[in-house]
Amino acid sequence: MLQQCVSQDSSVNNHSLEKRDYVIKELVETEKNYVDVLATVQRSFMRPLSSFIREEDMKAIFSGMKVCCVALQELSEIHSGFHSHLRKAVAPNSSTRLSDVFINWREKFLIYGEYCAHLTSAQELIQDLCSRNEVVNQQVIKCQEEANGGKFKLRDILSVPMQRILKYHLLLDKLIQETQPNHEDYRGLERAKEAMVDVAQYINEVKRDTDTLAIMSSIQDSISELDMPENTELKDYGRLLKDGELKIKAHDDQKIKTRYIFVFDQVIIMCKSLRGETYSFRESLRLQEYKIEDVHTRRTLRSDARWSYQFYLVRKSERTAYTLYARTEDNKRKWMKAIHDAMDNLEPSVCRNTTHTFKMNTFEQATTCHHCSKFLKGIILQGYLCGECSIAVHKQCIEFSGRCHRSGAPPEPPPRPPRLDPPPNLWPDPSLKDHLWFVGEMGRDRASALLERHMDGTYLLRVRPQGATHPNETIYALSLNKDFVYVSLCLEVTPFTPEYHNAQNIAEFFNDTIKDWGISKSQIHSVVGTDDRVKHMKVYERTMEGVPHYYLSESRFFRSITDLIGCYEHSSLGENFVGLDVTLKWPFRRIIAIAEFDFNPSESNQLPLRKGCQVIVLSKEGDYKGWWKGKAQDRVSPVYPLGHLAPNISINLE
Numbered sequence: 001m002l003q004q005c006v007s008q009d010s011s012v013n014n015h016s017l018e019k020r021d022y023v024i025k026e027l028v029e030t031e032k033n034y035v036d037v038l039a040t041v042q043r044s045f046m047r048p049l050s051s052f053i054r055e056e057d058m059k060a061i062f063s064g065m066k067v068c069c070v071a072l073q074e075l076s077e078i079h080s081g082f083h084s085h086l087r088k089a090v091a092p093n094s095s096t097r098l099s100d101v102f103i104n105w106r107e108k109f110l111i112y113g114e115y116c117a118h119l120t121s122a123q124e125l126i127q128d129l130c131s132r133n134e135v136v137n138q139q140v141i142k143c144q145e146e147a148n149g150g151k152f153k154l155r156d157i158l159s160v161p162m163q164r165i166l167k168y169h170l171l172l173d174k175l176i177q178e179t180q181p182n183h184e185d186y187r188g189l190e191r192a193k194e195a196m197v198d199v200a201q202y203i204n205e206v207k208r209d210t211d212t213l214a215i216m217s218s219i220q221d222s223i224s225e226l227d228m229p230e231n232t233e234l235k236d237y238g239r240l241l242k243d244g245e246l247k248i249k250a251h252d253d254q255k256i257k258t259r260y261i262f263v264f265d266q267v268i269i270m271c272k273s274l275r276g277e278t279y280s281f282r283e284s285l286r287l288q289e290y291k292i293e294d295v296h297t298r299r300t301l302r303s304d305a306r307w308s309y310q311f312y313l314v315r316k317s318e319r320t321a322y323t324l325y326a327r328t329e330d331n332k333r334k335w336m337k338a339i340h341d342a343m344d345n346l347e348p349s350v351c352r353n354t355t356h357t358f359k360m361n362t363f364e365q366a367t368t369c370h371h372c373s374k375f376l377k378g379i380i381l382q383g384y385l386c387g388e389c390s391i392a393v394h395k396q397c398i399e400f401s402g403r404c405h406r407s408g409a410p411p412e413p414p415p416r417p418p419r420l421d422p423p424p425n426l427w428p429d430p431s432l433k434d435h436l437w438f439v440g441e442m443g444r445d446r447a448s449a450l451l452e453r454h455m456d457g458t459y460l461l462r463v464r465p466q467g468a469t470h471p472n473e474t475i476y477a478l479s480l481n482k483d484f485v486y487v488s489l490c491l492e493v494t495p496f497t498p499e500y501h502n503a504q505n506i507a508e509f510f511n512d513t514i515k516d517w518g519i520s521k522s523q524i525h526s527v528v529g530t531d532d533r534v535k536h537m538k539v540y541e542r543t544m545e546g547v548p549h550y551y552l553s554e555s556r557f558f559r560s561i562t563d564l565i566g567c568y569e570h571s572s573l574g575e576n577f578v579g580l581d582v583t584l585k586w587p588f589r590r591i592i593a594i595a596e597f598d599f600n601p602s603e604s605n606q607l608p609l610r611k612g613c614q615v616i617v618l619s620k621e622g623d624y625k626g627w628w629k630g631k632a633q634d635r636v637s638p639v640y641p642l643g644h645l646a647p648n649i650s651i652n653l654e
Contacts, residue, residue, distance in 0.1 A: 238265020
């Protein structure tokens with residue numbers, strides 16, 4: 001069972017399945033196998049061994065922790081529910097998307113952080129118990145024989161959960177490769193994959209921080225006479241960034257001393273080295289009170305030229321300063337970088353561009369970033385918390401956090417007189433405002449005037465001022481700049497012949513076609529469009545099995561307007577409007593960004609960047625991946641690295 005990846009069912013004709021079906025089948029069936037493995041661990045190991053191993057050791061082995069917060073029993077319950085939802089999502093005519101299952105369960109998977117962090121210690125514990133107690137050893141061997149014929153040892157079985165949770169993003173990536181870009185769940189699967197990558201990174205950071213905490217605890221134990229505030233431990237000062245030996249001179253002492261230095265996110269600890277990697281505490285410097293200054297090749301220790309590479313730590317109040325001496329220029333640069341990084345972690349330079357009051361913070365519960373919606377990772381000082389509005393962000397997301405909506409902000413203006421509001425479902429979807437193609441409320445004439453001056457394929461989604469006027473209409477319309485003539489019928493029509501290339505002849509063709517087919521005008525889905533440049537298409541809505549779906553015509557339905565537009569960025573609108581054989585190419589709103597660094601691409605679908613060049617951002621759909629679609633020097637690249645671009649101004653092409 002443990003080595004089975006996909007159960008073989010002779011009753012299923014595998015040759016009839018498409019590649020995508022194979023991947024989905026593998027995903028669901030391997031999940032079922034994993035649920036069975038978890039049940040086997042409980043039945044064949046946890047219950048029998050509980051009579052031979054102490055309770056605290058059982059918790060450490062099967063919980064992955066020293067306290068029973070995350071047990072294999074809980075993992076079993078989670079994955080039984082997850083597997084059930086997967087089966088529902090892949091059932092015929094299901095209203096649940098496969099991608100939604102992963103996104104909805106991602107937070108429950110975070111319990112793997114603690115499990116994986118303590119996996120090695122759990123494996124070492126079972127090995128130690130077996131080597132010290134022959135009764136326990138024989139009972140473990142017996143359990144292994146009954147569970148799987150002795151093929152797998154208990155320590156190996158304990159690693160199966162870690163292997164499974166870190167495989168989800170790979171399975172989703174495989175599924176995406178076998179899914180067409182115009183599939184209704186394509187973008188959803190991309191988001192699900194990113195969510196599982198985010199979970200995997202969260203788990204890795206929890207493990208890394210757990211190891212870091214163990215190291216910091218060891219360091220704290222090795223320092224005698226350590227002077228810290230009451231109820232404070234070294235871990236409260238953040239991660240260890242660098243440690244090693246330096247020579248130090250306090251400017252009020254002038255005596256040069258050799259000290260062992262620990263640089264943490266918030267503090268520098270100075271110690272005197274003793275025997276056997278033990279230290280005696282001498283002094284601590286709160287980095288928030290200091291600044292760092294370089295000294296260029298000024299050698300003052302002529303008796304020992306190796307220690308002539310120096311820099312200053314100066315108290316901001318100018319009352320105290322220290323000269324620090326390193327062995328080499330390279331060693332000096334590494335020390336300066338570590339201290340500078342610590343200072344920037346305390347007071348990020350990008351905070352100057354926002355009105356928030358961000359401070360490093362340790363979040364006790366799993367928290368997502370206000371900007372990118374990804375988890376703040378690790379277990380110590382995972383991110384930044386605004387002291388005013390309480391939003392949490394990653395350091396790299398601070399510059400995108402916008403203005404602070406302080407709790408003490410001026411009160412809202414008095415309410416306007418009551419008005420007749422449309423039903424709630426007729427309000428614009430607030431999530432649309434983040435897309436470059438959404439312009440809010442705009443009339444047909446205004447949209448035409450703005451679009452007709454620009455290149456073919458420029459498009460926008462607008463809110464119609466008059467609102468919905470007929471059943472199934474939404475308040476939205478899609479406007480596209482394209483020089484064409486189209487007819488859309490509820491039936492397929494043949495392309496226009498040359499004699500029908502003006503409005504009057506089109507009408508004649510239209511009437512002749514109706515007459516030839518024997519249909520009435522009431523059967524026509526939409527009328528002839530004769531506008532030369534800009535085409536306006538209403539977006540319709542229909543509830544199917546209790547779920548709203550959006551469409552331009554009945555040829556295809558979508559779960560959201562974003563999915564609708566995403567589809568027609570790749571697929572021709574011709575399936576809705578005969579003759580409209582175009583895609584949505586250029587969003588109306590664009591951002592001009594400046595390249596901050598050179599970029600030499602490694603993929604064929606990427607274009608190079610040079611520092612200082614302008615890039616017109618055409619789409620931010622890949623923002624969660626770290627890529628934007630953009631145009632530079634009249635060439636379009638599907639991907640530009642977000643970290644190389646500095647957003648400058650937003651333009652509306654008016």
